[in-house]
Amino acid sequence: MSTLSTAFSGVFTALVTPFNENGVDYAAFDRLVESQIAAGIKGLVPVGTTGEAATLSPDEAAALVARTVKLARGRAFVLAGAGSNDTSHAIAAARACEAAGADGCLVVTPYYNRPSQAGLERHYDAIAEATHLPIMLYSVPGRCGVEIAPETAASLAQRHSNIFGIKEAGGRAERISELRAACGPDFILHSGDDALALPFMSVGALGVTSVVSNYAPKEMVALVDAWHRGDHATSLALHDQIFALAKALFIEGNPVPVKEALALRGQMSGSVRSPLAPLAIANRATLVAALDRFAGR
Template sequence: MNALQTDRFRGVFTALVTPFRDGAIDLEAFDRLVERQLEAGVAGLVPVGTTGEAATLTAEEADVLIRRTVEMAKGRAMIIAGAGSNNTCDTIHRVRRAEAAGADGLLIVTPYYNKPTQKGLIEHYRWVCNSTGLPVMLYSVPGRCGVEIAPETCAILRETCPNVVAIKEAGGSVARVTAIRRACGADFPIHSGDDALTLPFLAAGAIGVTSVVSNIAPKETVAMVRAWQRGDRDLALRLHDELSELAEALFVESNPAPVKAALAMAGLASPQLRAPLTELEPDNLDYLSGVISRFQQNPFFQEIR
């Protein structure tokens, strides 16, 4: 991968929520959320991922969200569409639809529930990559899928699938960054998939984050990553420290229930989710409300805004 291709994955990519109202997608709210991200200067947008409740969306709804994101971004940010599933044939179908909708790249999660071996993962990704010319970001999230992509598997896929160009690593271990870099090379783009670990990941060699927190705090998250990129370690650490409470609170229950509740508190979207997810328990809602209030009133962040 050349430097220009690597740079496309550098920075903050927001894992977009899918706002609902009365059971349907709230497109007006979605547009507001996307524009807010673009104004904050995010490098990329990820519609129809885990945070976007992809597992509950119809194919037609996914198409609408990807097309809408592409149209709104108009070259202002890279669009990496979630297109994974636990069925290889279905994943290929989703990949082709995302490609037709204009996505710049694809986020492909490991098959969940099936718990394939590493050999199975290699076969899955090879079939998927052979079905498209778009760049593919691997997505390893064992907490949701029950299996992770071994560094050696990542290296095999990079070597044998030219369009495997990055990985979103959400296993909760900074050591994985080093292991993946050792297996795949220091130029292989790695994204943090855990907001609380973004700065440690960057310090270990990752180049970006696919963020949930940036739904609420896009300017602040962008400021942290940019501070690190330009060598302002003190500011990056200060921003990391100040964002840490928010990052923790947004995972008090299964994502995206907390971030949707937070967006509702900020007047940006409804907290509605699709079953089997449910809105926050009262105690967790009270806790999150306090965190959001402190975040909104934080004088340090007010300077950034």
């Protein structure tokens, strides 16, 4: 198994970005990162969708990536978010991640523009040629309006040695098989959906890039580790425990519910940046009930 395959055979946490009245709450962020590493998380993903990258300034994004690298100290793989709907901005972000010492970058498809597959290839070609960092593609059509075709992923991986895998968040287990058929067994596949982590691993994904693990890192690690050691009964039991929590943490747009859950536990403020809004009162009651059931499992 390659070094990257070993690194990605586990849970990566899509880190939230805590805020306070002064901006980014770096002390709360530091505590979150340390708690993740202590729980056995294999990778940390700062400045992604869950980290509200769209509303971070370039300076804030760079500071969060550099801070994650410093805190990780080689104890976890740092896969920094470097996506944009403008290719030149994505290149600048990837170079900033490289300068900060990240181990790799996660590059989401351009949002709003809705490029063709040819446009996606041009976008990723330019980024791959601009950085030496390993690049994980990120396909999430529900947010971006465009999906990376398996053939496009295969073409990119063939041309660029630093494009090594994809975070798949299209909601269909068939995509994993389609990507494996197009890209081959060495192309790394990660589930981008907590509720589908186990089904995706059953057909070839190595792990999950998780939102739930911000709140329940030990449980997510236990689920994936059980699968990899062949204890499928334990993995299924953990999936059943986590499934309702995962659904509750997406009752509104990510990361609103997970930040509220962390706030209820006293880890940070639940603040989100506009245009996101605080969790609706009715949904808060549903979330609290799900958290209580999870805690009493």
